[in-house]
Amino acid sequence: MKSKLLIIGASGHGKVVADIAMKMNRWQCIVFLDDDESIETSIGIDVIGTSDKVYEYLEEYEIFVGIGNNATRQKVYERLVTLNADIPVLIHPNAVVGEKVKIENGTVVMAGVVINSCTKVGKGCIINTGSSIDHDNYIEDYVHISPGAHLAGAVKVGNRSWLGIGSIVSNNLNISSDCKIGAGAVVISDITEAGTYIGVPVRRI
Template identity: 50%
Template sequence: MHKMTGDDKTMNQSVVIIGASGHGKVVADIVIENGDQVVGFLDDNPNLPEKFIGFPVLGIIDEYQKYLDAKFIVAIGNAIIREKIANKLKNVKWYTAIHPAAVISKLDTVIGDGTVVMANAVVNPGARIGRQCIINTGAIVEHDNKLEDYVHVSVGAKLAGTVSVGKTTWIGIGASIRNNLEICADCMIGAGAVVVKDIKEAGTYVGVPARKR
């Protein structure tokens, strides 16, 4: 993990993206917007062409050791698969992809290695975001939130202040989480759901207010 400061940017990083898919396109865009270089994609899909959005398809994921001079990022939306791949890659340097149009407080804010923060997302002071998380386009992570590893906050979701979210939980598109709540690991919060009390049992929660399905 690293603490956000005014001196965060390291120029001219070379990045290998794991996952040649829609999410991979967004991650590639962030890499380019930061002035860094996309080396190419690794993906186990045998039907991919030689190039994906203009960048080389370098091979299957197991060939990652050929590129250890570069940094890596796992561009897979599914948290379980993302965790499995991240654990498989040994001795790699991780790239943290923060879009320049994201608003990230530099006041006591920490973002974990390999996390993606997309355009127009807001991360406010005191937030702690774990490794390999996704903070999607326009999402809001308010002050003093704690997001454990592999959490995905979807497009336009809003987490009010002092919310804790457990590992691999997915907060759906446009969902809202009231302040001072805890959501346990391995949950899925449905699109547009409104969470108004602690969630202590893994599962899928939908509706207003959100209830377990």
Template identity: 55%
Template sequence: MKSIAIMGASGHCKVLADMALLNGYDDIVFIDKNPEIDMLAEYPVADEDTDLDYYIEHHYDFIVGIGDGKIRRKVQEMLEERGADIVSLIHPSAVVAYDVKIGEGTAVMAGAVINPSTVIGKGCIINTSASVDHDNVIGDYVHVSVGAHTAGTVTVGDNSWLGIGTIVSNNIDICADTFICAGGVVVKNLTKPGKYAGVPVRFVPI
């Protein structure tokens, strides 16, 4: 039997459960802090406060199903400290070049493409139909949203989020803690953390 525990109980977690099934897992459980939830779709939801140690001690594989990168980092680092076996999940329809390096806890969704000589960090989400071209360096806990595309030789810093449909031109560096709004087009390096929007993107003061 192949077993996996998915941290969280949300729509994103349901997508991860489907990917787990397609990767041969036949024992799937969600773990969440909300004691009022005991089922999500057809899968049981265990209580994090009382049940987490059981799944770690019984050597379940773990992945974090939380969309917010900072929370995802916090939960994954907690699991690492407790000795959990953290895995990545890659949808069978994704196209991942032979030499791509993918960190623990990363999810590569249906229809995504990751081209050669790219490095993907820990705890990332490469979402449905996103593409990451050759020689990219994607930092830890980055979310490349549905239909977002990065051209060749792009660097994206830790904890950043490329919104739905984002386009990043080639040879671009995006600093850590950057949020690109849906449909944004990045044609210059972004060196200041924060929120950007538009075509091309401009910094959005809070």
């Protein structure tokens, strides 16, 4: 385990990631890379270069992708994998993670989250503030569960899908990959095609 952490992305999501990393008290040094060269610091943490220089830090640093966009986060994560980077999991100390929960590398679990037993969360996911994921869920890779979203038991969410703030998913449902579920939307039946869904209950637009 390395004592230094490098976060790619110093904007909004990256700031929250860095705050969680600091609260974990695991790393002696935390820095950013960001492609906006006008940013020199973010929440008091130095930006030491652009993302194309990440290879220079592989030996000393664990590396985390602090980018909110699912597709971009996937692209950067997959590049890190080809470079054999050490990619951690970040879990806020105020999150509640149940027994037999598996969380893969590159995922961040934020403050106030509850993940109940026997759930699997894939790589590169964002489990955002105050959301809940009940038992036996399967969250695939590069998914974003927004603040205050709630998933009942035995839900499956496909790759790169995004569940908007305050959305609700009833139990025993499947949501396809590459879906966007709008803020406050309620999912009460399977979603089998990629697309954008809004409303109560949701409809495709």
